Amino acid sequence: MTAVRTTSALTAVTAAACAAVIATAIPSAAINSYHATPAPERTEVGALVATWDADGDPATPDRVDWVCSGTMIDADTFLTAAHCTTDWPENVRFYVSLDQDVQGGLDRAAAEHPGDPAAAARSVAVEGTARNHPGYPGPASDTHDISVVELPAEEVAARWSFTPAALPEAGALDALGPRGLNDASFVVAGYGTQEARRGPGGHTHPGGGVRMKAPVTFEALNPAWVRLGMTAPQGNGGACYGDSGGPNFATLNGRFTLVATTITGDTPCYATNVTYRLDSAGARDFLRPFVQLP
Template identity: 65%
Template sequence: MRRTALLSTLTAGALAAVLAGAGPASAINTYHAQPAPERTEVGALVVQWDNDLDPATPDVVDWYCTGTMVDRNTFLTAAHCTTDWAPGVRFYVSLAQNVQAELDAAKAKGLSPAAVAAKVGVEGTEHTSPDYPGNSADSHDIGVIEFGDAGAATLAERWPFTPAVLPSAGQLDALGSRALDAARWEVMGYGTEEALRGPGGHTHPGGGARMKADVGFDALNKTWVRLAMNESRGYGGACYGDSGGPNFVTVEGRRILAATTITGDSPCYATNVVYRMDTDSARGFLDDFVDLP
């Protein structure tokens, strides 16, 4: 899978906003990864933004990050996906399995940027944590796209889905590292593939289709979970464009959205660093938008 924008531009541990207009970050690794057509609660953040210095007419449309529907009208993603855009930016969500193919088909018809965006996604309103970018202990790298009743109805009609289950307060701490290490972890997203080495350096091909892969538990920190994605251990992992996407852990047969992808190693070979959803800071932000367990 690929990582999202932040993942695509920053090395592990670096927590800074991505400049507006940067290309999509990467996706799920090619090794040990599979398509995820059944995971319709996981979607792509599609952005219509300005590149011609006329904010009244946003002229570029592309998918940019990953996220997850956590109730009927709330799409959870990362703050670095929703900040530092040019004036006039508009945010859409697509729950399609292959959003890149749908964008390509819409653009091939010669539609306007606004028409392309509306064809492939449903427009919503962004809300970003006011404490972002925070610091290395707590980046507050969390945001949501909210939909009104009409938008929520359109989403459900176009892509029927069951919202992801968020963790209860301190659930990961209560489980402890031993139980988390024994549990199954899965990462999902639309991101690019791991780095290919070439004469010009690393490139990250692919992206734009929803994929999934198993990852391994490494460590639990105050606001982070560190997950292993080493091919030799039978894992896949995230890459650019997977930012904001879900990392699920299965607890007593129930899939919990434990954390969201934020960053990792720049080639996307080894580590996925993900932001916990069971902390006071994450829950304090989400409490304004969803009913928390």
């Protein structure tokens, strides 16, 4: 079975909504510990933070957590996955942080603002508005699992310095052909947890909340998907829980390019990262109103 790469906080909120998806695939979320390294230089890569109600009183939020990963694709647009921004309680509010250690920031903010999740969120992130693909969830061939969070550019620029990720041209992965895809250098990044660890209580996924990166290799290309290998013997790392919506980069014609976003993979996070192509017509049609495409 595969697993959607979202954190436990999001999984709990969306359990009912994900039930239909789990029969075929479930979302995922973290960078494996093997062959992975911190990514402080990837300042365009950020974490999606949410506040929401969990006690039956929607008047005020009582929870805050980072839930997914994503990427700034221009000055005010954060790209992530639609399953990260749907099926939340009515009073959910979304924020984006480009900090290297989001979990550490939230821990400090919780101590500084006890009982005030909104203040904690504001201390580490900038609030925005989520825009989901109207066709999500679509069929397995193309689930339309893509979303953006629109942000106030001035507030983002006041807090972080970054260069937006370069997006691919239409059909860029098809144009590489089998040999070019096999030779391409792919890198996955995100804030997710590590691969499954055995313990007295069963498997756990430690870590998460810190921006990491790892090499991955090409496995297969479909009209809406690119599958990337993340097995350790091949020198790869990979995505896990919390990496949903996060970037998968490839060097195309000498340019470091955001070619796909993490959506799902195998449950223990050992083998395959299933990612949503950004060079497809469907992804480009969705993104066109929000960002200038190459």
